[in-house]
Amino acid sequence: MDDKKSVKKQSPPKSLDRIKSSVFSRSLSIAKLTIQTGASVAQHGVTSVLKSKEDKEATWKQLLLNQASLISSELGELKGSLMKAGQMLSMYGEHFLPREANELLKSLQSDSPPLTWAAIEPTLKKNLSQEKLDLLEIEKEALACASMGQVHRARIKATGESIVLKIQYPNVDKAIDSDLKAIRTLLSTMKLLPKDLNMDPVFEEVREMLVQETDYELEANLTEDYYNRLHGDSRFIVPKVYREFSGPKILATSFERGLRVDDPLIQSLAAERRNKLALNFLDLYFKEVFEWGVVQTDPHSGNYRIRIDPQGHDQLVLFDFGATRTYPEVFLNPYRRMIKGALYNDREQFTRAAMDLKFIENQDNDELRKLFEDFCFESVEPFIEANDARNIYQQIDSNGNYDWKNTDLPQRLSRKVFQMIRQFQWRTPPREMLFLDRKTGGVFIFLSVLKAKIRGRDVLLKYLERI
Numbered sequence: 001m002d003d004k005k006s007v008k009k010q011s012p013p014k015s016l017d018r019i020k021s022s023v024f025s026r027s028l029s030i031a032k033l034t035i036q037t038g039a040s041v042a043q044h045g046v047t048s049v050l051k052s053k054e055d056k057e058a059t060w061k062q063l064l065l066n067q068a069s070l071i072s073s074e075l076g077e078l079k080g081s082l083m084k085a086g087q088m089l090s091m092y093g094e095h096f097l098p099r100e101a102n103e104l105l106k107s108l109q110s111d112s113p114p115l116t117w118a119a120i121e122p123t124l125k126k127n128l129s130q131e132k133l134d135l136l137e138i139e140k141e142a143l144a145c146a147s148m149g150q151v152h153r154a155r156i157k158a159t160g161e162s163i164v165l166k167i168q169y170p171n172v173d174k175a176i177d178s179d180l181k182a183i184r185t186l187l188s189t190m191k192l193l194p195k196d197l198n199m200d201p202v203f204e205e206v207r208e209m210l211v212q213e214t215d216y217e218l219e220a221n222l223t224e225d226y227y228n229r230l231h232g233d234s235r236f237i238v239p240k241v242y243r244e245f246s247g248p249k250i251l252a253t254s255f256e257r258g259l260r261v262d263d264p265l266i267q268s269l270a271a272e273r274r275n276k277l278a279l280n281f282l283d284l285y286f287k288e289v290f291e292w293g294v295v296q297t298d299p300h301s302g303n304y305r306i307r308i309d310p311q312g313h314d315q316l317v318l319f320d321f322g323a324t325r326t327y328p329e330v331f332l333n334p335y336r337r338m339i340k341g342a343l344y345n346d347r348e349q350f351t352r353a354a355m356d357l358k359f360i361e362n363q364d365n366d367e368l369r370k371l372f373e374d375f376c377f378e379s380v381e382p383f384i385e386a387n388d389a390r391n392i393y394q395q396i397d398s399n400g401n402y403d404w405k406n407t408d409l410p411q412r413l414s415r416k417v418f419q420m421i422r423q424f425q426w427r428t429p430p431r432e433m434l435f436l437d438r439k440t441g442g443v444f445i446f447l448s449v450l451k452a453k454i455r456g457r458d459v460l461l462k463y464l465e466r467i
Contacts, residue, residue, distance in 0.1 A: 084147040084148055084210060084213070085179060085180055085183050085206050085210060086183060087147065088206050088209065088210075088434075088435075088438070113145070114142035114145035114150045115142075115145075115150060115169065117140035117141075120142075120150065120152075120167055120169075122170075123167055123168065123169075123170055123249055123250075124138075124165070124167055124250065126249075127247040127248065127249050127250045128245060128247065128250060132244065132245060135156060135157055135158065135245075136154045136155065136156060136157065136163075136245065137154060137155045137157060138152055138153075138154040138165065139152055139153045139154065140152070143164060144302070146302075148168060148169060148172055148213060148214065149166055149167050149168040149169050149172075150166075150167060150169070151164050151165065151166050151167070152164065152165050152167065153165075153255060154245075154252075156242075161254070162254070162255035163242055163245065163252050163253065163254055163255055164239075164252070164253055164254075164255050165245065165250060165251070165252050166216070166250070166251040166252075166253070167249065167250055168214060168216060168249040168250070172214060173211070173214035176207060176210045176211060176214070177207070180203055180206065180207055180210075184199070184203060198428050199428070201428055201431040202428065202431070202434060204431065205431045205434045205435070206434070209297075209323055209325075209435065212322065212323070213322040213323055215248070215322075216246065216247065216248055216249055216250060216251040216322075217246070217247070217248055218322075219251055219320075219321055219322040220241045220243065220246050220251055222321040222322070222324040223238065223239065223241050223251075223253065223321045224241050225294070225321075225324075226238045226296070226318065226321055226324070227239075227240065227241070229292065229294075230318075234313065234315065235280045235284075235315060235316060236280070236284065236315065236316050236317075236318060237256055237258075237307065237315050237316070237317045237318065238318050239253035239254045239255075239256050239317075239319065240253060240254040241253055242254070256305065256307075256317045256319075257305070257307065257317075258305025258306055258307045258315075258317040259305060259306050259307075259308065260301060260302070260304075260305065260306075261301055261304060261306060261446060261449045261450060262301065262449055263306075265308065266306050266308075266450075267451075269308075269314075271451075271453065273312055273314055274450045274451060274452060275450075275452055275453060275454045276314070277306060277314055277316065277450060278404070278446075278447045278450045278452030278454050279452075279454050279456070279459060280316060281304075281316060281443065281446055281447065281450075282443065282447065282454070282456050282459050283459050284316070285439070285440075285443050286459060286460060286462075286463045287463075289332070289335075289336070289436075289463075290336060290463035290464070290466065290467075291463065293326060293327050293328075293329065293332050294324060294325070294326050294327075295324065295325055295327065295435075295436065295439055296318070296320075296321055296323065296324045296439070297323045297324065297325050297435035297436065297438055297439045298320060298322070298323035298438070298439075298442075299438065299439050299441070299442020299443060299445070299446065300320075300442065301442075301445070301446065301449070302319075302320075303318070303319045303320045304316060304317065304318060304319065304446065305317035305319070323435065325435055327432060327436070331357065331430065331432050334352075334353040334354075334356035334357050335353070335357065335432075335436075336464075336467050337349055337350075337352070337353035337356075337467060338350055338353040338354055338357070338359075338376065339380065339460075339464070340464050340467050341353060342376045342377045342379065342380045343380045343383055343384070343460070343464065345377065347373065350373065350376065350377075351369075351373070354372070354373075354376070357430055358430065359372060359429060359430070360372055368420060371416060371419060371420055372420060374416065375413060375416040375417065375420070377390065378390065378409070378412065378413065378416070379409075379413055381393075381395060381396075381402070381407075381409055382395070382396075382402040382404065382409075382456050383402075383456050383457045383460045384396060384457070385400060385457070386398050386399075386400055393407075393408075395407050395409070397453075399455065400455040400457055400458075401453045401454055401455050402452075402453070402454065402455070402456060403453050404444065404447040404448045404450070404451070404452045404453070404454070405448050405451045405452070405453075407448075409444075410441075410444065
């Protein structure tokens with residue numbers, strides 16, 4: 001699932017008896033939040049007139065903290081697309097939104113309580129016949145919960161097979177447009193949306209993905225697609241779909257055991273095993289981008305598990321394919337050439353590809369074009385050679401291994417993006433980049449948590465040679 005949180009047996013969070021599922025009730029709650037937020041912002045403006053710059057910044061930060069807590073608490077009970085949109089935008093916001101806006105959006109990723117069995121069971125009964133339900137023993141306590149739905153473990157009585165049922169929250173699909181309008185209004189009220197950046201393509205991309213993620217029949221198809229693509233590759237495990245127990249709002253898949261990447265047992269694995277897992281994870285990412293043109297764009301750590309093998313043949317378990325996106329070759333071809341040009345310091349190839357995607361245009365300021373080029377040429381740092389002039393931070397050792405844990409590369413890249421936006425009023429990048437950037441950032445985080453020190457260049461070159 002998207003932001004999967006295990007429900008701890010020893011101290012389960014308080015379950016919700018219901019969520020506000022009608023557009024009217026949700027809009028009312030969000031309108032109330034917006035009014036409260038607007039009043040707080042106005043009050044801040046009045047009281048800060050005579051304050052010093054430092055005091056103004058301090059009170060503004062405190063205001064944001066207070067509002068984030070209030071908003072996160074309220075939206076946790078609303079669930080649905082508003083929470084999910086906040087999470088999506090926070091990934092995008094790492095580069096293109098003010099830091100304060102991103103902190104607010106990140107607060108939406110806090111733990112959200114599950115619905116009680118009495119509240120979720122009607123959805124189950126509406127989507128599965130009693131005859132099919134009689135074939136299952138379903139645990140009433142949620143195994144995991146997220147913004148759009150929650151997961152319950154079950155057993156098929158006839159075979160003893162363990163499966164999981166992903167059950168969508170009531171009516172979250174009907175509230176997507178009103179929820180997105182609400183979160184945009186909320187951010188505007190807090191003056192956290194950049195005035196000089198066209199956010200329409202961003203919100204439209206988020207909308208399309210939210211609509212897709214509420215279509216569990218499509219997710220079943222996408223899961224089976226990945227299952228078939230990786231069938232026979234012992235490095236990866238994709239759950240099997242049980243069509244007889246699935247439907248528009250229910251997705252039944254095999255229960256697959258595994259540990260989170262930050263589990264102490266995974267963290268204590270020998271460096272060689274963690275590095276092997278990291279290389280396999282990186283290889284899958286490049287396979288998606290360079291070979292398939294199909295990318296699972298939700299890299300939340302809850303969507304992966306690691307299955308430890310006594311002989312050291314550890315496996316990556318892959319979950320949640322609702323956010324899988326197919327990219328057209330008209331986008332992927334120049335995008336791949338941009339990567340190749342950046343890696344090989346081929347400025348001519350890079351510039352042609354960047355112009356094909358309209359990252360840069362003829363009329364752009366030379367300084368902006370140079371800054372964007374520097375950004376992209378630095379972004380491939382994990383894959384350069386030790387003797388490359390760009391290895392000024394000595395992140396690549398003499399064997400070509402990159403330390404994914406101890407690097408400030410994300411921070412360096414973010415500073416360049418903010419400079420492009422603030423100094424040159426840079427246009428919104430192609431909308432395809434929203435979730436592709438999200439995936440890239442997630443891959444970086446996953447390898448960082450694994451404390452990987454690997455030579456990723458060889459993995460990348462295997463795919464670049466085909467271009």
